[in-house]
Amino acid sequence: MRNKSFGSNTFRKTFLSYTAILLIPIFVFSALNAYRNVIEEKRELYEKHAADAKRIADSMDNKLNELKNLGKVLSDETWVTKMMSNTNVFDQEFDLIKMQEIRKDLHNAVGAMSILSFGAVIFPEKELVLSEWGDSATDVFFSSIASFDDETRMFFDDSIPKYTYFKIMQPVNMKHWGSTQRVIPVLQSLEVVGSPRAVLLLFIDSAYLADYIQRFGGSEYDEIMVSTKDSPVYRQSRTMVGDRQAQGVSYELVVSSQASDWQYKVTYPDSTVIGIRNVFGSLLAILISVLFGTPSAFLLAKVSYRPLAALLHKLSEAVRNDDSGSEYKLIEKSFDRLMLENHTLQRAVEDYESAAKSNLLLRMLKGYFTDDQHMNGLKKFGLGYKEDMYYCTMLISFQTMREISDLEIIRKIEVITIMVVESVMNRHQLDYELFEVTNADKAMIVSSGQRFGEDGHLERIASEIEIEICKMCDIRPDVFHGAIEKGLVGISKSYYAANESLQVALFSRGNARAAQEDAIETNVDYYYPTDWEVQLINNLKIGNLDTLTHILDEISTENRKRQLSDASTIKLVSLLMETMLRVLQELNIDAGIYAKQFESKVKTANGEALWSYVFEVGTLICERMRYSNTTSAMEVGGKMLLYVNENYTSTEVSLKKLADLFQMSVSSVSKMFKEVTGINFYDYLCRLRMESAKELLREKKCGVDDVALRVGYENVYSFKRAFVRYEGIKPDQYAQLAI
Secondary structure (H helix, E strand, O other), rough: OOOHHHHOHHHHHHHHHHHHHHHHHHHHHHHHHHHHHHHHHHHHHHHHHHHHHHHHHHHHHHHHHHHHHHHHHHHHHHHHHHOOOOOOHHHHHOOOOHHHHHHHHHHHHOOOOOEEEEEEEEOOEEEEEEEEEEEEEHHHHHHHHHOOHHHHOOOHHHHOOOOOEEEOOOEEEEEEEEEEEEEEEEEEOOOOOOOOOOOEEEEHHHHHHHHHHHHHHOOOOOEEEEEEEEEEEEEEEOOOHHHHHHHHHHHHEEEEEEOOOEEEEEEEEEOOOOHHHHHHHHHHHHHHHHHHHHHHHHHHHHHHHHHHHHHHHHHHHHHOOOOOHHHHHHHHHHHHHHHHHHHHHHHHHHHHHHHHHHHHHHHHHHHHOOOOOHHHHHOOOOOOOOOOEEEEEEEEOOOHHHOOHHHHHHHHHHHHHHHHHHHHHHHHHEEEEEOOOOOEEEEEEEEOOOOOOOOOHHHHHHHHHHHHHHHOOOOOOOEEEEEEEOHHHHHHHHHHHHHHHHHHHHHHOOOOOHHHHHHOOOOOOOOOOOOHHHHHHHHHOOOOOOHHHHHHHHHHHHHHOOOOHHHHHHHHHHHHHHHHHHHHHHOOOHHHHHHHHHHHHHHHOOHHHHHHHHHHHHHHHHHHHHHHOOOOHHHHHHHHHHHHHHHHHHHOOOHHHHHHHHHOOOHHHHHHHHHOOOOOOHHHHHHHHHHHHHHHHHHHHHHHEEEEHHOOOOOHHHHHHHHHHHHHHHHHHHHHHOO
8 A cells, every 4th residue: 555655644644635725815804805805895785775764764755744744734735634624614615525535635645655454534523424435423533444353442542632733652453444454543633722623643554554655665685674672563574574584684773763763673683694796816825726736836845745755665574564553553444344244135135034024924914825935935044944843823903002003102012021921831832923914914833843722722822911911011912823733834824813803803892994805794604715816816827737626625625614505605706706707808819618618507506516616717728828939839829729619510610620720730729739738639629519409499489400510520429429428418308498
């Protein structure tokens, strides 16, 4: 490492020292210059804000002066003077037209102010209020047109009879024709006497005032607050509180009103990102110093380090490679990083193995039939499950935990559950695997090489788990178990039994969960789990005959144990047949002949014959899928099958005919046809003809001789012999027995 000068600790220190000597003075000078520019710009910005605050205050004062002038203008109006008089001499002048003109003038005068909601002239001695809506009694005005709370009304009653030059009140809520508004009342006597006969009452609308400030206040400020004697009158903010905190500090400028006792407090942002234009020169100087100073420092360091490099070159290899100082720290940091990465990788592998193990156990619960890969997974995770062992599945459900949202409590309950299960299973000396499932909280697979669970053993285990968990966390779970089953598939059988008990319990409490795979069908007594149906379909599509036969054997064995009725057996086998027919349709294979044959066998109500036919069709599909790996052969075989299905009633249909049509040998046609259909050519042809003959015989529209010709036989003798071999009785006997 030391033979490379730039990687040497000594060279780096020398280079950094020269760099610091050259660049630090430039950085300090540039920073001081930038600081001075920032201070100067802040001062200019403050002066600008102060002028802006003064302008805002002048705008507000101008508007207040306009309000004062409005009072002076109205006090000089002739109609105000006449209405203030205590005589009735002028009453005749105020007819309907005159009152409309007065209301219009008042409305225009108030509207010209742009910040007023409305205004009214009050004549206290006459207890009369004149507004843009006409004249009304004082009580009517303050109860219907503009109503206030009791405190504000008392203030009006007390202030109106007294002389008030120009008084601005605190903001209040006013109900104007039933609609609530936030207004600032303004009182101004229209007569300079102790008890004025006319008082102008104006209402500054907060919304209009906000619009006015928005238009004339500028865009520099953050907030404007109008107050009087430390009591806020009006506040307007451009930004939310959270936004102001995010922007940083701010400062206030206070300007006193020249037209009233108001104070205007304007808040401006104290921006810290200023002086960019003035700092540009400093930044440019720093950039130039870095561009030229760094190469200069490198050259100086190179010249200074050359004698030391020559000395190091003469040292032995061991000394030259003896890293110390920062080089050693670099290695130490690299080693620590590798250790951390290795630890993280180990944790990831452990998490992956845990997830893979849980997934494997879930597959066993769902009844996934074991194969070599499955068995290898069991060995990998240390699960010594074998076909000759006994298994039982238990489900632990905390239904009340659905209402608990505290993660700490949920975690505590999970830990307690793990501890209790371990303690109970150790007492009973049983092996188990505990993991999470979706339809319950925990699932447990109990296994043993010897049969267990007699004399209520499982009920005692479930009860002990419930009681001990309840003692430790005050929540009693529900523990359900299935039957003791032998073999790996027994895990799934036991699980579905336990799950059925769980779902029944939840359903009885009104808490049944609508899970498709676990839905309870109260009128179904046969055993055909959805997961087994999925596996059946998948194995049919890949042509896995061994696993398919295993699945059908397990379904048949389990349902024979249940001693199903004939109707339930037919229903179950029909479902299996529907699944196979659906697979045939998805594979674009004509399923009509198989459907017809199955229907004829259903009419016999012979359960063994139905099971045998399901196995036969499944074998045919698997053989077909195995052969489908050769695409070209599959296409030719499909064409052969289509030709036979369409022409089986012809006496000319034969292997030789197919060989001529497809230009193949008779043996090749026979082999291909059997690989496609699963049976030899003549058995398949006989089946088509016999099923068609049976339909004709049941219809009883023609005799046996005619039926033989219609289904493709040249003579009746051959037809009768084939029919007896296929059906077991003669054609005429079948026709007599047919209903």
